Amino acid sequence: MTSNQPDQVRESVSRAYAEAVSKGSSCCGGQASCGTPSTERAESLGYTPAELAAVPTEATGTTFGCGNPTALTEIAPGDVVLDLGSGAGLDLILAAQRVGASGRVIGVDMTDEMIERARKNVAAAGLTNVEIRKGIIENLPVETGSVDWIISNCVLNLSPEKPRVFAEIARVLKPGGRMLVSDIVASGMPEWARQSISLYVSCVAGAIPEDDYVGGLRAAGLAEVEVRDRLVYDAETILGFASDAGDELMAMLEKLGLPPTRETALGLARQLEGKIASVRVFGRKPLAS
Numbered sequence: 001m002t003s004n005q006p007d008q009v010r011e012s013v014s015r016a017y018a019e020a021v022s023k024g025s026s027c028c029g030g031q032a033s034c035g036t037p038s039t040e041r042a043e044s045l046g047y048t049p050a051e052l053a054a055v056p057t058e059a060t061g062t063t064f065g066c067g068n069p070t071a072l073t074e075i076a077p078g079d080v081v082l083d084l085g086s087g088a089g090l091d092l093i094l095a096a097q098r099v100g101a102s103g104r105v106i107g108v109d110m111t112d113e114m115i116e117r118a119r120k121n122v123a124a125a126g127l128t129n130v131e132i133r134k135g136i137i138e139n140l141p142v143e144t145g146s147v148d149w150i151i152s153n154c155v156l157n158l159s160p161e162k163p164r165v166f167a168e169i170a171r172v173l174k175p176g177g178r179m180l181v182s183d184i185v186a187s188g189m190p191e192w193a194r195q196s197i198s199l200y201v202s203c204v205a206g207a208i209p210e211d212d213y214v215g216g217l218r219a220a221g222l223a224e225v226e227v228r229d230r231l232v233y234d235a236e237t238i239l240g241f242a243s244d245a246g247d248e249l250m251a252m253l254e255k256l257g258l259p260p261t262r263e264t265a266l267g268l269a270r271q272l273e274g275k276i277a278s279v280r281v282f283g284r285k286p287l288a289s
């Protein structure tokens, strides 16, 4: 990243996702998967056909995640669920169906266009137990100790201030409350990749090593922190993340003194093979902390 000012980073990320939801032009997870029909893309991320059948197609068609954070949770009727970076709302809808009329789901996102789309998708699903708040995940507009479950799908990697996010997770969970987030982790990434804004908004360049993720959550006070699933990406998938950046990717290759072709890009992606993974991370706030 050329800019390391947190507000500027958030602004670039927000602009990219405003464009993504308006034009369907780029997303976390790459063009290869975004370009396929929506249900297929959602299924490739781990949503089951039964889950998707109960959701309006507008919502399944605007997934920008890298997993299914509601799968394998024990979200129960009556729970309060918070989705960090709720995007266009697919996970809000799935969580709202699980908590039922006696429960509540809160989404927090910083991008107006995403919030607007999520509100439409939630309304189309006929749900009245979902509230979407505008805000940043580094300073959640959520009461301390008020949430049973935190979910999130491919968002924490985008934060330029991850320790603040980990601390906010620990603050807003009820004692005994749990988190299960899908996200990208990465280690040993070369400097050219770390510096790419395209790879940052595509959920790659901002990703931190798995050990730092787990360690950051523990340092914030969470217990039982563990990675529950891991999918390590190959070079083609990594290229998919970046290829939506199109011109910027080619400009980056030229800047590195390399021919701006897909072959060269694939060669660079091979340097990242095995270093980037999609994970599902669990944690619990201790009863007494």
Ligand SMILES: C[S@@+](CC[C@H](N)C(=O)[O-])C[C@H]1O[C@@H](n2cnc3c(N)ncnc32)[C@H](O)[C@@H]1O
Pocket: 010, 013, 014, 017, 027, 028, 062, 063, 064, 065, 066, 084, 085, 086, 087, 088, 089, 090, 091, 108, 109, 110, 111, 114, 135, 136, 137, 138, 152, 153, 154, 155, 158, 159, 160, 203
């Ligand atoms: C990759 S998309 C994921 C959206 C959604 N979770 C999904 O699975 O489709 C990232 C979302 O997080 C939001 N976001 C990124 N960084 C954020 C931050 N620091 N605070 C609040 N929202 C953020 C973006 O506006 C965008 O809607």
